[in-house]
Amino acid sequence: xxxxxxxxxxxxxxxxxxxxxxxxxxxxxxxxxxxxxxxxxxxxxxxxxxxxxxxxxxxxxxxxxxxxxxxxxxxxxxxxxxxxxxxxxxxxxxxxxxxxxxxxxxxxxxxxxxxxxxxxxxxxxxxxxxxxxxxxxxxxxxxxxxxxxxxxxxxxxxxxxxxxxxxxxxxxxxxxxxxxxxxxxxxxxxxxxxxxxxxxxxxxxxxxxxxxxxxxxxxx
Numbered sequence: 532x533x534x535x536x537x538x539x540x541x542x543x544x545x546x547x548x549x550x551x552x553x554x555x556x557x558x559x560x561x562x563x564x565x566x567x568x569x570x571x572x573x574x575x576x577x578x579x580x581x582x583x584x585x586x587x588x589x590x591x592x593x594x595x596x597x598x599x600x601x602x603x604x605x606x607x608x609x610x611x612x613x614x615x616x617x618x619x620x621x622x623x624x625x626x627x628x629x630x631x632x633x634x635x636x637x638x639x640x641x642x643x644x645x646x647x648x649x650x651x652x653x654x655x656x657x658x659x660x661x662x663x664x665x666x667x668x669x670x671x672x673x674x675x676x677x678x679x680x681x682x683x684x685x686x687x688x689x690x691x692x693x694x695x696x697x698x699x700x701x702x703x704x705x706x707x708x709x710x711x712x713x714x715x716x717x718x719x720x721x722x723x724x725x726x727x728x729x730x731x732x733x734x735x736x737x738x739x740x741x742x743x744x745x746x747x748x749x750x751x
Contacts, residue, residue, distance in 0.1 A: 564724065567593070572721025572729040576607035577628040577638055579659065579668050580618035582647065587659055587668050588614045589641045589651040591630070593722035594690065603697035605677060608690045614647050616684075616691050623681040624665035625695060628673035632718040632730045637672075664699040674717055676701040 554562050567573075576595035580588045592615065594608035605627065609616040619625050630638045640655035652659050652670070659668035662678045669676040679695030686692075706716040714734050721729040742748060 567722075568724030571723045573723075575630045575638065575720060575722055576605075577630050577641070577670065577673070578607060578615045579626045579628060579652075579670060580615055580624070581622060581667050582614075582618050583621040586648055587650050587652060588618055588647070589628075589655070589657070589659075589668075589670065590615050591638050591642050594692075595627075598694060604682060604694055605679065605697060606692055606694050608692045610689055610691075612691065616693065617647075618667075619681050619693055620684070622666055624662075624667045625679050625681075625693070626662050626665065626667045626669045627677040627679065627695075628670040629675040629677075629717070630720045631674050632720060634670075634672060635720050635728060635730070638720070662699070663701070669701070674703040674706045675712070 552565065554565075557565070573593045574595045576592040578590055578592060582588065590613065592607045592609060594610075596606060598604040598606050607615075607627070615625065637655045637657055641651040641657075643651065643654065645651055645654065652668075658671040660671045662669050662676070665678045665680060667678070669678070676699075677695075677697050678699040678701075679697055682694040682696050684691060684693055702712060706713055708716065714731050717731070719731050721731075723729055742750070
């Protein structure tokens with residue numbers, strides 16, 4: 532198998548070492564499968580928006596993370612111009628609904644390629660409720676919601692990165708413990724490659740070491 536043909540199962544010899552793959556020599560889909568299989572698990576931006584004509588939209592995006600905490604800014608990236616991006620451009624608002632294990636199937640149902648005038652939440656059997664600060668709905672059953680307004684859109688290749696200022700946060704008391712979100716109670720879902728997902732069932736807590744713990748001098 533050449534560097535330009537990563538598909539299929541590697542041989543025993545290949546498993547003992549590493550494949551040397553040049554993204555420039557691969558097809559777009561091959562690069563997609565490599566990156567989405569290796570950059571894992573990825574948080575899911577389950578974004579609810581409203582179109583300029585008032586139609587609710589709900590869709591998952593797996594290119595999502597925190598950008599800054601002061602001010603609080605998050606990002607999600609749309610591969611191409613999809614309904615979420617079109618609505619955010621029109622209204623400047625969106626809500627990110629946290630996906631817990633109990634909502635995995637419903638979240639997956641909202642990924643269907645419905646017409647822009649169709650309500651994904653209705654098809655998935657999900658109730659929506661108004662957000663507190665932005666003109667976008669939120670998933671009532673979600674354990675947490677981040678209400679956001681559009682800060683900026685960055686276009687990088689086929690990716691449209693939406694940067695959003697977090698204006699309001701809802702967290703269910705059932706996942707709140709001593710001033711923090713309890714990951715074992717939240718049971719968040721992360722995206723892996725293909726149709727695979729990861730669910731947080733076991734949490735390992737590893738305190739960050741100080742330089743002195745490692746025998747180093749530390750920073751002045």
